[in-house]
Amino acid sequence: MIKDIYRKPFRKTPIFLYPLINIKPKSGFVPELITPSMDNLIAKEDAKLVCLYDRTEEGFEQFATKIIKTRERFQYRIDLNDAWSVFIFEMNDESDSWNAFLKGKYSQMSANAKKQILTYFNFNLANKLYVDSYLNPEKHFENYAKILMVETSLLKEVGELCDKPNFSLEHLNTKEYVEVGCVV
Numbered sequence: 001m002i003k004d005i006y007r008k009p010f011r012k013t014p015i016f017l018y019p020l021i022n023i024k025p026k027s028g029f030v031p032e033l034i035t036p037s038m039d040n041l042i043a044k045e046d047a048k049l050v051c052l053y054d055r056t057e058e059g060f061e062q063f064a065t066k067i068i069k070t071r072e073r074f075q076y077r078i079d080l081n082d083a084w085s086v087f088i089f090e091m092n093d094e095s096d097s098w099n100a101f102l103k104g105k106y107s108q109m110s111a112n113a114k115k116q117i118l119t120y121f122n123f124n125l126a127n128k129l130y131v132d133s134y135l136n137p138e139k140h141f142e143n144y145a146k147i148l149m150v151e152t153s154l155l156k157e158v159g160e161l162c163d164k165p166n167f168s169l170e171h172l173n174t175k176e177y178v179e180v181g182c183v184v
Contacts, residue, residue, distance in 0.1 A: 019120030104164025134162035
């Protein structure tokens with residue numbers, strides 16, 4: 001049971017969209033940044049997931065070939081410089097879930113998407129509990145109401161237990177990586 005709400009701001013794309021490309025946690029490499037948009041090339045409405053990887057790590061190219069490029073949704077790769085590569089994944093088959101994400105309506109994501117997301121978080125049960133509360137808020141309204149000391153009806157009226165994505169943070173500006181090589 002959740003004892004306190006997660007109060008720090010966090011990027012929503014790694015939580016709600018990255019699990020849908022079916023790269024298992026602890027598979028070797030984690031993207032530096034995961035976003036629904038990039039520069040003027042990809043708008044968040046395009047339903048393309050953008051993953052920025054540091055390819056200087058030993059074994060990365062093998063990982064890219066055997067794991068990333070074999071994902072059903074993988075579309076293409078862009079090498080920004082000697083260190084950074086962007087991998088683009090097509091998400092049109094999950095357009096309803098994508099649009100729910102854009103609106104911050106995580107509870108309206110498809111049953112299949114919810115299942116994939118929760119399965120992804122099996123390795124981290126503490127996070128999985130929070131993610132479940134965002135995807136299935138109706139099961140958690142009462143508990144959150146107690147924690148927040150508000151009426152359950154107020155939370156039901158709002159309908160979601162997680163705020164909307166902040167798209168100024170959830171955007172890849174490649175100039176930061178091309179010109180400097182690394183900005184974290």
